[in-house]
Amino acid sequence: MRLSRRNFWFLAIALGALILITLLAAPQNNNIRNGSTYSRAPSGYGAWYAFMEKQEIPIQRWQKPLEKLPEINNNQPTNTPTTLLRINSGFGEIGMFPQERRWVEKGNNLVILGLREPVTEASFTTRQESAFGKVTISTTRRRKELKNIEERLGDRFGAIVWEKKLGNGKVIYATTPYLGANAYQNEPGNYKFLAELVSEDSKLILVNEYIHGYKDKETIVAENNQSWVSYLAKTPLFPAFLQLVFILLILILANLRRFGQPTKLTTSSVNNSEAYIQALASVLEKAETREFVLETIGKEEQLQLQKALGLGQTPVAKETLVNAWVEQTGRKVTELEEVLQIQSKKRRPSEQDLLNWLEKWQKIRQEIFNFR
Structure with a gap:
């Protein structure tokens, strides 16, 4: 059946409005907030950050892109080792950003919580022994390949927290993103163990809040000074625009020619x-x-x-x-x-x-x- 010009544009406008309403009415995805020190949810790290401040440990929230990390743009080894804490990454080990790798090789430290490792037969919730008491772990994921790494916490199923040297610095990985989450406020071993991981060999601790969507005023001003095209490409409207263009092309082709003979509907057979x-x-x-x-x-x-x-x-x-x-x-x-x-x-x-x-x-x- 051929569409009239009036019906064609009416259908196109209706589809465009439907996509726009869906984007505006859809609930926001809060997964990006998991692991943030601003979050009071069980998966957040607000209580651990307050614990660190109470201990007078030098810690700050980092709300800039990685290329703004201290001393990242020079080629000299760092004189003030710094630790960057990245929580709830969801990546494999190859997911380390190039900027982070260069920064660590200069003599800094990187702690990544929530590394994607294979699931094992371990119980989901276990209590691991450490120098700071029992550490509660809620994951079955373990690192089985222990070559060229130092295990910091683990059991017979593999490593849960381990350390790997990288240039003059080191990277510490953990298979759980909830090592120091708000849900473990009554588990002092968890908070003390994580505090030791980020404090050793470091004069300053930075918590990456940029990956959780938090930006300081300077970053907001710098990122907003861009063309509307580049801004649109970073918003949900861009894929919606592409979908609308694709649908319009299909409608145009459907109006010009048919896509084959009509198929008769078959009645469902009785069981x-x-x-x-x-x-x-x-x-x-x-x-x-x-x-x-x-x-x-x-x-x-x-x-x-x-x-x-x-x-x-x-x-x-x-x-x-x-x-x-x-x-x-x-x-x-x-x-x-x-x-x-x-x-x-x-x-x-x-x-x-x-x-x-x-x-x-x-x-x-x-x-x-x-x-x-």
């Missing part, structure tokens, strides 16, 4: 098995033969559980089934005995009793699934 089950369930419900349903489903559920426990397909004694269930899952005996006793009673259950019984079987199946 005979599902229809039969629903019809049978309706008949059983009207006949109120709940004891038949209890017996039939109970035997099948018992057989499926038996096979899941590795007891084969030949029916076994209930005691054998219960013992295998307890041994393999570690759950209570009463959980399984209760559902088996209900289906063995020779009385008609109420509809609510039947629903409760089916729900208990569902929980038992879920326990087997989680165990496997």
Whole structure:
């Protein structure tokens, strides 16, 4: 069907308005604030920053681009070693910025929290021993390759915090972005351990807040002194503009020619098995033969559980089934005995009793699934 000129422009304007409304009404992504010392959320570092100031440790928030780091533009080794703390990076080790590498090689230190490493079989939350007490770690990620690095914190699954020399400086990595987060205010070992990492061999500590979207006045003025084209390219409006252009091109082509023959809609096929089950369930419900349903489903559920426990397909004694269930899952005996006793009673259950019984079987199946 060919579009008239009036309908064509009406559709184009409607699509453009829809994209614009979506951009303006969509909730902002707050993930960039994770790890910020300005944040009071559990993932923020406001409490740790206050802890450092209370200890009178020289620490500042860095709200400029990396190319503005102290002494980064000269080729001489630094006389005042500085530590830059980058939190919640989400990168692999190759994600270090070139400016950071050059700066570290001059004799400075870089601490990166939240390095992307492979997931291991370690428990998600562990308490690691350190010289400052227990350090709570909430991640299963570990560094397994320990060649040419010094492990600062780890377990049998690999390193959690490690150090690597780079020129005259060093880089300290951690697989968790929450080492000193607000959520660990009651874990003094975490705050002291992180304080030691950023303080050693350093006269000043800078926390990179620029990556969290915070900029000082000088940076804002410098970045705003640019053309509207370069500004637009850094905003969500630019990809929206590209999408609008793409849609307009499609509409133009669709108005000039057709993209093939129309395809007839096919009716969806009826699932005979599902229809039969629903019809049978309706008949059983009207006949109120709940004891038949209890017996039939109970035997099948018992057989499926038996096979899941590795007891084969030949029916076994209930005691054998219960013992295998307890041994393999570690759950209570009463959980399984209760559902088996209900289906063995020779009385008609109420509809609510039947629903409760089916729900208990569902929980038992879920326990087997989680165990496997």
